[in-house]
Every structure is written in C-alpha cells, then in structure tokens.
Amino acid sequence: MIQVAKIIVDVPTMQTNSPYSYLIPKQLTNELQVGMRVVVPFGNGNRKVQGFVVQIGMEEVDADQLKSIESLMDLEPVLNTELIQLSRWLADTTFSFQITCLLTMLPNVMRAKYSKQLKIVDDQMSEEQLADILPSTQWQDFETDTLSPLQQSELSKLRKQGKIEIVYRVKNQAQTKQIFQIESHINAEQESGIVDSLRKNATKMRDLVHFLANQSKIVSQTTLEKKLAISSATIKAGEAKGWLVRKKVEQYRDPYKEFKGKTTPLTLNQEQQTALDEISQSIEKSQAKTFLLEGVTGSGKTEVYLQTIAYALAKGKTAIMLVPEIALTPQMVTRVKGRFGKQVAVLHSGLSDGEKFDEWRRIKRHEAQVVVGARSAIFAPIENVGVIIIDEEHETSYKQDDAPRYHARNVAQWRSKFYNCPLVLGSATPSLESRARSERQVYQLLRLPNRINGHPLPKVQIIDMREELQTGADQNFSQPLLNAIDKRLNMQQQSILMLNRRGYSSFIMCRDCGFVLKCPNCDISLTLHMDSRSMKCHYCGHEEPIPKQCPNCHSRKIRYYGTGTEKVEQELKTKFPSARILRMDVDTTRRKGAHERILRQFGERRADILLGTQMIAKGLDFPNVTLVGVLNADTALELPDFRSSERTFQLLTQVSGRAGRADKLGEVFVQTFNPDHYAIQLAKTQNYENFFRKEMYIRHQGKYPPYYFTLQITAAHKEEKMAAQKMFAVLKELRPQLSADAVVLGPTPKPIARVKNKYYYQIVIKYKHEPNLHTAVTKILQESQSDYRQGIQLSIDAEPQSFM
Ligand code: ADP
Numbered sequence: 054m055i056q057v058a059k060i061i062v063d064v065p066t067m068q069t070n071s072p073y074s075y076l077i078p079k080q081l082t083n084e085l086q087v088g089m090r091v092v093v094p095f096g097n098g099n100r101k102v103q104g105f106v107v108q109i110g111m112e113e114v115d116a117d118q119l120k121s122i123e124s125l126m127d128l129e130p131v132l133n134t135e136l137i138q139l140s141r142w143l144a145d146t147t148f149s150f151q152i153t154c155l156l157t158m159l160p161n162v163m164r165a166k167y168s169k170q171l172k173i174v175d176d177q178m179s180e181e182q183l184a185d186i187l188p189s190t191q192w193q194d195f196e197t198d199t200l201s202p203l204q205q206s207e208l209s210k211l212r213k214q215g216k217i218e219i220v221y222r223v224k225n226q227a228q229t230k231q232i233f234q235i236e237s238h239i240n241a242e243q244e245s246g247i248v249d250s251l252r253k254n255a256t257k258m259r260d261l262v263h264f265l266a267n268q269s270k271i272v273s274q275t276t277l278e279k280k281l282a283i284s285s286a287t288i289k290a291g292e293a294k295g296w297l298v299r300k301k302v303e304q305y306r307d308p309y310k311e312f313k314g315k316t317t318p319l320t321l322n323q324e325q326q327t328a329l330d331e332i333s334q335s336i337e338k339s340q341a342k343t344f345l346l347e348g349v350t351g352s353g354k355t356e357v358y359l360q361t362i363a364y365a366l367a368k369g370k371t372a373i374m375l376v377p378e379i380a381l382t383p384q385m386v387t388r389v390k391g392r393f394g395k396q397v398a399v400l401h402s403g404l405s406d407g408e409k410f411d412e413w414r415r416i417k418r419h420e421a422q423v424v425v426g427a428r429s430a431i432f433a434p435i436e437n438v439g440v441i442i443i444d445e446e447h448e449t450s451y452k453q454d455d456a457p458r459y460h461a462r463n464v465a466q467w468r469s470k471f472y473n474c475p476l477v478l479g480s481a482t483p484s485l486e487s488r489a490r491s492e493r494q495v496y497q498l499l500r501l502p503n504r505i506n507g508h509p510l511p512k513v514q515i516i517d518m519r520e521e522l523q524t525g526a527d528q529n530f531s532q533p534l535l536n537a538i539d540k541r542l543n544m545q546q547q548s549i550l551m552l553n554r555r556g557y558s559s560f561i562m563c564r565d566c567g568f569v570l571k572c573p574n575c576d577i578s579l580t581l582h583m584d585s586r587s588m589k590c591h592y593c594g595h596e597e598p599i600p601k602q603c604p605n606c607h608s609r610k611i612r613y614y615g616t617g618t619e620k621v622e623q624e625l626k627t628k629f630p631s632a633r634i635l636r637m638d639v640d641t642t643r644r645k646g647a648h649e650r651i652l653r654q655f656g657e658r659r660a661d662i663l664l665g666t667q668m669i670a671k672g673l674d675f676p677n678v679t680l681v682g683v684l685n686a687d688t689a690l691e692l693p694d695f696r697s698s699e700r701t702f703q704l705l706t707q708v709s710g711r712a713g714r715a716d717k718l719g720e721v722f723v724q725t726f727n728p729d730h731y732a733i734q735l736a737k738t739q740n741y742e743n744f745f746r747k748e749m750y751i752r753h754q755g756k757y758p759p760y761y762f763t764l765q766i767t768a769a770h771k772e773e774k775m776a777a778q779k780m781f782a783v784l785k786e787l788r789p790q791l792s793a794d795a796v797v798l799g800p801t802p803k804p805i806a807r808v809k810n811k812y813y814y815q816i817v818i819k820y821k822h823e824p825n826l827h828t829a830v831t832k833i834l835q836e837s838q839s840d841y842r843q844g845i846q847l848s849i850d851a852e853p854q855s856f857m
C-alpha cells in the first residue's frame with residue numbers, strides 16, 4: 054500500500070472519467086491537498102499537463118508503475134469537496150468529461166495554457182542547424198500551426214531521429230494584481246532638515262518630503278504620483294534615502310468600484326409577504342424545497358428576492374441569485390448592490406478575466422455573501438448557502454450550448470439539496486417543465502397575480518399585417534402603430550420598439566430566378582449589413598461585398614428581403630425626423646459598456662424611442678415608457694422547434710411588460726401575419742394559465758416535454774457521409790437497448806445542416822422510462838474518444854433547448 058494522488062488530467066482527446074494515480078514527491082506530502090491544481094507528466098512523451106487532485110489515499114500498486122507529480126500550481130485548493138462532488142454528478146448527468154466540468158466551474162484564468170519549447174537533445178546537433186529551420190528567437194512559445202509545412206516536416210524529422218525534443222510547459226495564468234503602497238518614515242520635525250539638504254531646484258523631491266512629513270495615512274504609489282505630479286523615479290529616490298518604504302500588496306480588480314446607489318426595503322403587499330414568509334420558513338427549517346414564483350411583469354418579484362436574501366443573511370447564511378446575462382443591466386446591479394453593498398459579488402461575461410478572477414476569490418475567501426450572476430455563477434465557490442434564486446427561470450440562456458451541456462436549474466437543485474436550502478424559480482411565464490412540476494406538487498407554487506399598486510397590465514392590440522399591407526401600409530409599420538408613436542412624441546413619453554430577430558434576417562434574393570445569397574461554409578443565407586456595406590454570415594463570420602447582379606442569372610433585380618434593425622432605424626428617422634432614436638442590437642452593443650450606456654441614456658430620457666432586438670425585452674423598468682411596439686411577432690413561430698409557440702408567448706409577454714410600469718397607462722401593439730395563432734391571442738391578454746393548458750395538450754399529443762424526456766445525439770464531420778454513417782452506427786448500437794415505447798427521430802441532417810464547413814447529423818430520442826439508456830449513452834461517449842482522431846465530433850445533449 055502506498056499513498057497516491059488521484060488526478061483528473063487536462064488532455065482533451067484522452068479523457069476518461071476515472072482519475073489517474075500519481076506518486077506524491079516527499080517534499081510535497083505535507084503540502085498537497087485535494088482540490089489543488091498540479092503539473093503532471095502524461096503519456097509516452099511525458100509531456101507536462103495540468104491536473105486536478107480529486108482524492109488522496111492509499112492504493113495497492115507498485116510504485117515503479119506510477120509517475121510522480123511534478124509541481125503544485127496552487128498553494129491552497131481551488132476546489133472544495135462540494136464542487137468536486139458536483140463535478141462528478143455533472144459529468145455523469147450531462148454525458149461529458151469531468152475535466153470539462155471542472156474547467157467550466159472555475160474562472161477562465163484557471164484553464165491551463167501550455168507553451169512549447171524546442172530543446173536539442175543530441176550532441177551531434179548544432180544550434181545553427183536548428184536555427185536554419187526556425188530562428189532561435191522562436192524556439193519558445195511557438196504554435197505548430199503557424200509554421201510552414203516545410204518547417205513542420207523538418208522539425209518532425211529531427212524529432213523522429215531523436216535530435217530534438219518538444220517540451221511542454223504549463224503556464225499559470227491566474228495572476229493577482231499587485232500594487233505598491235507608500236509608508237512614510239519621516240515626521241514633520243524632520244522636514245526642514247531634509248529640505249535644506251536638497252538642491253534648490255529639486256522641487257519634486259521637496260513636494261514629496263513635504264507630503265511624507267505631514268501624512269500618516271498610507272497611500273498607493275499611483276495615487277501619490279498623480280497627486281504630486283511626480284514620477285516613480287522620484288519615489289524610488291525617496292525610498293533609497295530612507296524617507297519611505299514601498300510595500301507590495303494585492304488589490305482586487307473591482308468592476309463596481311465607483312458604485313454608489315443605495316436602496317431600502319419596501320413595504321411588501323399581501324401577496325409578496327405571503328411568498329416571502331413561505332420561503333423564509335423554508336430557510337429557517339433548512340428545507341431543500343423548490344418554489345415556483347409565478348408573478349406577472351411588474352408584480353414585484355425582485356423585491357421578494359431581495360428580502361429573501363436579507364432573511365438568509367440575517368440567519369448567517371449566504372445567497373446565490375441568477376439572472377439572464379442580458380438582464381444583468383445596471384438597473385439590476387443597482388437594486389442588489391444598492392441593498393447589500395460590498396457583500397455582493399457580481400459575475401457576468403461583461404467583466405474582464407482578471408475582474409472575474411478577483412470576484413471569484415472574494416467569494417472563496419468569504420468576503421462576499423451574495424453572488425449575483427449569469428448562468429455559470431451557479432458554480433460560485435460560496436459556502437453555507439441559505440437560498441438560491443433563479444430569475445426568469447424559463448430563459449434558454451440558462452442552458453449551456455457546449456459541453457458540459459448543463460441547465461443551471463438542475464445544478465441549483467443539486468446545491469439546494471447539498472445545503473438543505475430552498476430554491477426559488479421566478480417568472481411571469483414559467484417554462485412548461487417547471488409549471489407542470491408545480492402542478493404535481495413537486496414544486497410549491499407561489500403567485501403574484503397583480504401589478505404593484507394595482508397598476509393595470511398594458512392594453513395589447515393585435516394588428517393583422519395582411520390587412521395592413523392591402524391598404525398600402527409599408528412592411529414594417531402599420532398605421533395604428535405610427536399614430537401611437539406620434540402620440541407619444543407629442544406627449545413626451547417614451548416608446549420601445551422590438552424587432553424580433555429570431556429566425557429572421559435581411560437576406561438578398563433575385564426576383565427573376567429566386568437565387569438567395571448563402572454562406573459558402575454554412576447552410577444559411579448571408580445577412581445584409583449597411584454599416585460595413587457587406588454581406589455577413591452570423592455563424593462563421595464570413596463576409597463578402599453586396600452583389601450588384603445575381604450571381605446565378607446575372608439579372609440586376611436582386612433585392613433585399615426582410616428587415617434589419619438598421620433599416621428600421623432609417624425608416625423611423627424618415628417618418629419622425631425630430632425623434633431621438635437609440636438602437637440596441639448585437640452591432641451597437643459589441644463594445645464593453647455599450648449596453649449600459651444606451652440604457653442609461655434612455656433612462657435619463659435623452660431619447661424618445663429605444664429600438665432593439667430581443668435584448669430589450671427583459672428586466673427593463675422605465676416609468677416613462679408607455680408604448681411598446683412589436684414589429685414582427687411571428688417570425689419565430691415557423692421555426693422547426695416544438696418550443697416555438699412557447700418562446701413566442703414568452704417574448705411577447707415579457708416585452709409587453711415593459712410598458713406602463715408606473716402611474717401612466719401602457720399600450721402595446723403587436724404586428725403579425727398570424728393574428729389567430731393561440732400564442733399571439735393568449736399573449737394579448739397575458740393569460741399564462743390558458744396558454745399553459747393549451748400548450749400542455751399539444752405537447753401531450755406530440756409526445757414532447759414535459760410529458761417525455763428528450764435526448765439529442767449529434768455527429769459533425771467535414772464530410773457529410775461520415776457524419777451520417779456515425780449516426781447510423783450510434784442508432785444501431787442504441788436501439789436494442791431501448792424499449793418499444795421510446796421514439797427515435799432520425800438520423801436526419803440538422804435543420805441547419807452545415808455550419809463552418811462541417812455537416813451535422815442528429816438523432817432525437819423521446820422517452821419516459823428507459824433504464825438502460827444512461828449506461829448505453831455513457832458507453833457511446835467513452836467510445837467517441839477514438840472518433841475524435843478521425844475528426845468526428847460527437848455531442849450528447851440531455852434535454853436540448855434548441856433543435857436548430
Ligand atoms: P417584477 O420583477 O415582478 O417585474 P419589480 O420587482 O421590478 O417587478 O417591481 C416593479 C416595480 O414596483 C419596481 O419599480 C419596484 O421598485 C416596485 N415595487 C416592488 N414592490 C413594491 C412594493 N411592495 N411597494 C412599492 N413598490 C414596489
């Protein structure tokens with residue numbers, strides 16, 4: 054029996070979910086702890102890779118058989134036992150590898166970065182010889198794929214001859230920010246003496262001495278340099294003379310350094326109070342219970358969340374609150390930070406890697422008790438959790454598209470059980486899955502059926518665009534909507550206009566032959582961009598000039614179809630020349646902070662109209678907005694996805710909820726070509742309950758969730774034949790393991806069959822109880838490691854949120 058460390062290594066193509074055993078070097082036996090990152094040799098070449106220690110224990114092995122840990126990457130564990138346990142469960146239930154899960158749970162900077170180095174190992178080989186192939190300045194940190202094929206083959210030859218070696222090093226990217234603090238070592242009495250000893254024209258030195266002599270507070274070096282307009286050389290000179298000492302200290306990169314807002318708890322109405330009481334009781338009794346808080350838009354859900362968090366904190370516990378990425382607006386941050394101040398850590402994709410790392414460390418060191426963030430914040434290393442809240446729980450962004458394909462709701466449930474604390478799912482339009490669970494009493498349903506202070510829900514009008522077009526209206530604006538906008542401009546009230554981009558874009562088509570300009574790499578049409586005057590692919594980034602004539606029949610009648618936000622903006626400007634318009638879409642929000650700036654301008658009433666894509670539908674609370682216009686309600690209804698009605702209903706309800714939130718009455722206009730569709734009719738009255746019943750009936754008929762589970766397996770390859778063959782092979786292996794009740798769809802090409810020059814084939818399994826499915830699919834995942842080398846990518850998605 055010897056002591057070994059069990060390690061999950063970071064080698065993407067050689068994964069298994071069982072850890073490898075390594076010897077622990079003598080010097081490290083006392084230092085090594087579970088949850089640390091280490092550098093270990095791996096494979097025949099003994100290349101160095103990063104690994105995570107998941108267990109330390111005794112094992113019956115021959116020491117000669119094992120390799121030894123090379124070095125530690127951390128001096129304290131980066132993962133606690135809860136998160137290691139969670140990663141195992143996550144790998145198992147999402148059919149992914151544990152290393153992928155561990156890396157997903159940690160800040161980006163914990164991902165290993167490898168550098169390559171060329172090393173001469175043969176005495177016969179001279180440096181010049183090698184330098185002929187690759188200049189010696191490039192021996193370190195080179196990327197193989199940046200070398201020419203000739204260089205590659207020469208190096209590869211030398212390596213086979215045993216003349217050179219490629220050494221891999223693991224770089225630790227997790228750097229903290231260090232600053233210098235200045236401590237004065239002189240007092241007021243010494244000032245004149247020192248000043249006399251200086252040269253007459255040494256004014257900067259004199260300023261420094263004066264400051265140090267009269268200052269007892271410690272300041273940072275940069276502050277001092279700015280304050281006195283002196284250079285670091287002056288400070289270093291002062292240090293050399295012994296007037297001051299510079300001390301290196303760590304400083305957090307705080308994204309909300311300037312934050313000042315403050316909010317106080319509101320007196321809750323009866324329904325809010327009941328919801329709070331129920332959840333608080335559960336915190337008090339340490340119950341792992343899930344609540345579904347179904348409240349119409351503007352019913353005060355957020356206030357309930359905040360007071361629930363306050364309750365958990367008062368009990369000495371912590372809280373996690375998830376919001377959809379796009380809803381993490383300054384408004385939301387103000388509400389939470391304003392209530393809980395420095396106790397809050399914020400995690401979202403708008404932060405730099407360094408900021409995220411520092412927020413993460415504040416949580417880990419128990420310096421933050423409340424975590425607010427987007428999907429991946431569910432993995433925050435917070436302990437002693439008292440409540441977990443997921444706002445807008447129906448949002449698709451809570452499901453990750455890449456491996457591990459997890460849903461934050463499921464992870465939250467796991468942690469809720471681990472900490473025996475309640476989980477609160479909030480929404481105006483809960484997912485069918487969650488609402489169905491509350492029907493079966495698996496979740497406890499809490500309702501906020503009314504808006505705060507009895508404000509009515511906005512009045513929604515459906516406009517039949519088929520009729521409008523017949524009366525000569527233009528494609529984007531019906532007459533009633535134009536009148537409504539005009540009225541708001543006269544009354545100095547604000548309007549929000551949404552252009553639904555889902556499944557819709559402005560493409561270009563030849564009126565003579567019907568030719569549509571498509572991406573050469575992907576099976577989708579290119580989108581027209583007026584700002585860069587080009588056609589772009591939204592999947593792979595391919596870009597080309599706008600054609601002047603049809604590439605197919607050379608006709609000049611090649612025209613734009615559909616509408617982009619830019620085009621609508623121009624139309625609006627023509628129609629309302631005096632209106633101040635803000636546009637918010639992927640193009641105007643690409644830069645850091647752009648999103649915040651646009652919303653701030655709108656909030657300060659420096660614009661009359663906010664025109665945007667779906668990203669304006671959520672979470673905004675502007676009291677002066679009394680009109681919401683949806684330009685095209687139904688573009689997503691036609692998508693080949695069984696959730697398209699649900700998505701349409703949710704989006705229309707959400708965006709309507711932006712109107713009339715304060716004392717002014719709100720009005721909503723929904724333009725559509727399908728005015729009789731139930732998703733649109735029921736969104737008109739914001740009747741979630743009726744929508745739920747109708748949609749449940751349809752799902753039952755079609756054997757879809759929440760009545761059935763779904764599992765999607767996809768193969769991708771450069772050659773269509775390979776992807777298809779793989780899926781037929783998978784099906785052949787799987788089918789005998791399934792009962793006759795399981796429904797298998799496919800193999801079929803995906804609705805968008807080719808993306809970035811790869812073909813996608815899928816099967817979808819719909820099932821209720823399949824005891825063998827999990828084991829069979831896990832086996833397929835293991836075997837996929839050998840496909841990887843043939844260039845086949847296999848992905849497995851339990852409960853996919855999109856079938857595109
Ligand atoms: P939701 O999250 O359900 O859309 P919010 O929490 O944003 O609703 O509440 C809507 C508005 O009502 C906000 O401006 C909020 O400050 C206000 N509000 C919430 N609860 C109360 C209350 N109990 N008393 C007064 N105003 C409230």
Ligand code: ZN
Nearest residue numbers: 563566603606
């Ligand atoms: Zn043509």
Ligand code: ZN
Nearest residue numbers: 572575590593
């Ligand atoms: Zn493309």
